[in-house]
Amino acid sequence: MGLHTAGTAVPGTSPATPAAVSRRYAWLVFGLSFGLLLSDYMSRQVLNAVFPLLKAEWLLSDTQLGSLSGIVALMVGVLTVPLSLLADRWGRVRSLVIAAMVWSLATLGCAMAASYGQMFLGRFMVGVGEAAYGSVGIAVVLSVFPISLRATLSGAFIAGGAFGSVLGVSIGGAVAQHLGWRWAFGVMGIFGMALAVIYGIVVTEKRLGTVSGGGRGASGVRPDGCPSDERAAIRTLLPRLFSSVSVVCAYIGSGLQMFIAMALLGWMPSFLNRYYDMPPGKAGLVAGVFALITGIGMIGGGMVADRLSRRDGARKWTVAITCSLGSLALLTAGFQLPSGPLPLVLIGAGTLLSNATAGPATAMVANLTPAAIAATAMATLTLANSLLGLAPGPAVTGVLADRIGLLGALQMVPLVAIAAGAAFAIGKLNYEKDLRRLGLLPDVAPTTPELPS
Incomplete structure (x- = not known):
């Protein structure tokens, strides 16, 4: 070996x-x-x-x-x-x-x-x-x-x-x-x-073979791989995390779509229990399938975005916009129809698209931020996803459910995709201009993979 x-x-x-x-x-x-x-x-x-x-x-x-x-x-x-x-x-x-x-x-x-x-x-x-x-x-x-x-x-x-x-x-x-x-x-x-x-x-x-601690190892590098004398340079690059309209739009759009995905993930067992009369065990198993669909959508969205944007990086925005609006249409239709097999199929299709924007959004953030602070950019995206999506998604849905019922709350959740789609659309309009202003063009190369977060 x-x-x-x-x-x-x-x-x-x-x-x-x-x-x-x-x-x-x-x-x-x-x-x-x-x-x-x-x-x-x-x-x-x-x-x-x-x-x-x-x-x-x-x-x-x-x-x-x-x-x-x-x-x-x-x-x-x-x-x-x-x-x-x-x-x-x-x-x-x-x-x-x-x-x-x-x-x-x-x-x-x-x-x-x-x-x-x-x-x-x-x-x-x-x-x-x-x-x-x-x-x-x-x-x-x-x-x-x-x-x-x-x-x-x-x-x-x-x-x-x-x-x-x-x-x-x-x-x-x-x-x-x-x-x-x-x-x-x-x-x-x-x-x-x-x-x-x-x-x-x-x-x-x-x-x-790694080195612990905050100082240099024998190789003269810190544990994160950056030479110690790069600290000051990296600090000067940190403002670039928010220095363009398009990168801020990527953060916002990704977080808002995460809101929808996490609301569905958090409340699907209760939805199936209350409106489809499934016992907790069966509701959990079926909800698990919906969670798996979400993961498949995340991988698929990234693959499609990479394939379509080989010659035009802006197509990643188009994929994100399409997924946002597609989830809006499918989930709205699914939660409006009476309980039955067809609504579950529509909800499943909407779930597939609900977080398929994660891959394209991650790639766009990577394109719009300096490589030297790529890890910090991914952490910033994670923070946006958490504060806009993971944390408020289940909680806000619960607050709405207490006032208008769980079904009514889930009918409202897909509307967040309107704001997400708008953010991605604004990002696309400013994308090329921001890349040129930041000196980051050309942004795509067929043989260069983009690292997802």
Whole structure:
């Protein structure tokens, strides 16, 4: 089994000290990191499968249920950037193990919660633990693989979020139906703790060949791969994160579409339970299919955008606009029709498009920001997605459901796509002008892949 080397995990930066590891060990690192990603999303989404049981036992309002889901996404959005920076300085593997233990122990705490307040605190800590896993986990994986596999590995991580959501909702619903909702949280917590222990034993900073701490290693580079004397230069580039109309539109459009996707993901089990008379277990399984459809749409949207924009980068905006308006039309029709098979088909099609804008939006942000701060740009996009979509999507839908019913709330949710589509349209109008002003043309090359977040 031969050795291969990898560059830094941060796109657009100087190469870090290459890590020489066996291909088998590299794939082991990927498998364990992917497993923790599944645990991350399973612990996050298991709550949605037990909404009906919590509502009945604690007499919670839909607003309270939505807040239990939204607080995790809010903490992820707020803490992603600072915790990612801390992990780069302190040691990524150590940070990942601690993070996994935090969200797993917090999930076990949710299993023992005796009130809404205790459950809210547990979910708060789940969000703290999960905050930086996506960015730090993919950094570890990319550090042991050739640069030529970056797009493939990043795409797998994007899909992993959807797969973890499917497992969390479907397994959580089945366990809750047979053993009670507390066991649903317990199973997720135990799974995460076991993986964290294995990860800490198998994956080490020494075997990865990385340097911990904030100073230079023997190679004269920081753990994030940037020479220490680049810090000042990078600071001067940070304003470029918001220096163009089109990049701000990409942030906003992506976040608003995420609002729709997360609202659907969070409330689909309850919708199926209330309006299709499905028991929690079956509702969780069916909702898991919808979550999987969301992940397929994310991957498919990126693939279509890349293929259509080989000669014209602005077509990425066209794909995003089309997906926004398509989700609006399909979801509106699906939630307006009486319960039956056809509405579910339309809702499924709308779900496929609801977050298919994620890939195009990520590529547009990468095109519009300097390569030296590409990681920070992706963190900024993640923050926008969290604050505009992941956190408010389930919570706002819950508030609306208390006032006009869950069906009425879900009929309102697709209207957010109007604002998202408008943001993408404005971005497209300014895209080429912004690229020229920033000196970033030409923006496409057929042989140059764009790294998704």
